[in-house]
Amino acid sequence: MRTRFDVGCVIPMNDEGDIFRPGTVVFDETGIQYVGSPEACPAVAERTVAMPQGILLPGLLNGHNHAAMALMRGMADDSPLFEWLSHHVWPLEARLTPDDIYLGTLLASAEMIRSGTVGFADMYFAMDAVAAAVEKTGMRAWLARGLVGNEDPTGEKLAEAVAFCQAWAGKANGRLQTMLGPHAPYTCPPEYLARVAEAAKSHGLGIHIHLSESRDEMDQMATLYQKTPIQLAHDAGIFESRTLIAHGVYITADDLRWLEGIQGGVISCPVSNAKLGNGIMPYPLLKEAGIPVGLGSDGAASTNNLDMFLEMKMMAWVQKLSGHRPDAFRAMDALWAATRGTAQVLGYDGGVLAPGRPSDFIVLDGGRPHLTPEWDVVANVVYAASGADVRYVVVDGRILLDDGLITTFDEEAVAAEARKRQALLAKR
Ligand SMILES: [Zn+2]
Known part of the structure; x- marks a missing residue:
């Protein structure tokens, strides 16, 4: 029509x-x-x-999300990162069913549609459930099954991830695209990253990975491998395929040689980086080097809110703080990152x-x-x-929010169900 x-x-x-x-x-x-x-x-x-x-x-295009984590919004908030992950997030994730993940993705989608997001890059598990949710909502998505190398000695999960990519790429009238999602260098050793890089190359897939997010990660990689996470990913062959680097807070001028000629780019997640006390992505350095920079929220479990307007504000605020000048980063730079920047990183013509x-x-x-x-x-x-x-x-071409009403699913029913599941998950 x-x-x-x-x-x-x-x-x-x-x-x-x-x-x-x-x-x-x-x-x-x-x-x-x-x-x-x-x-x-x-x-x-x-x-x-x-x-x-x-x-x-x-x-707006949200370049880094774990949508289903909307079910964990506010859980054990403000805890130190490792305690939060090991005592709260991971035990709960071990109990999530594909139905929970479908519901959590719908909940996040209601929030994203309401706040002007048309597409998102997602890394999680039970991705068939996530893909089914995206089909239902009418949004666009770039989906990657999160891979933890330490838990995949035989490469069975990597093979599943490739099969997922092949099954869903281009589905939902092309709204669905797929990538490989090695979680991070601290959960995927170099040999495993190399296997993922090889699989990406041979199947023509892009890669979505967390890199250079925290000081702890930098220290750990320096101690274990005497490398930065960027060099580690480069040496494993990751950047030979289009790569979406989530966070990139600690990228340095020295890292630029490893990023030379990269397809893809960096997705900044300024609210998550501020809330977890991680730091500020070096936008001027990346811009000067011609590396595309987009914007993302990260999961609602750490960011609490998926509103990309808040991310745009936060990106502008922290870049101005970091540059000590109001013109170090302008409103148009933020709007560019949330639209064309993320599109460039994803290789999308929107x-x-x-x-x-x-x-x-x-x-x-x-x-x-x-x-x-x-x-x-x-x-x-x-x-x-x-x-x-x-x-x-x-x-x-489809109106998903029509004068304030979501047209593709019943958001009140989704919210009611999410409240029920939260009560069950808290008990289980
Ligand atoms: Zn993340």
């Missing part, structure tokens, strides 16, 4: 830096047909949505609105007091808006 949105402002995030005010977007399931001013729009549409105060922009591109976009209600007046619409979107301002979400 051909649909037309007439709004107060369109920010297409194109290379020309256009902003159309007022603006019109026309799309269908095959992609965007028109972006520009309403007068020049030739297309006739079957449905027209008019929102004179609406701000329309590409949907994150920008132009004819022929995927019809993935969101509309905010720009008429609210905290978004008024409008001196600078990008500053309003990044510094003043929150996910709660999102009224419409369109993914692959």
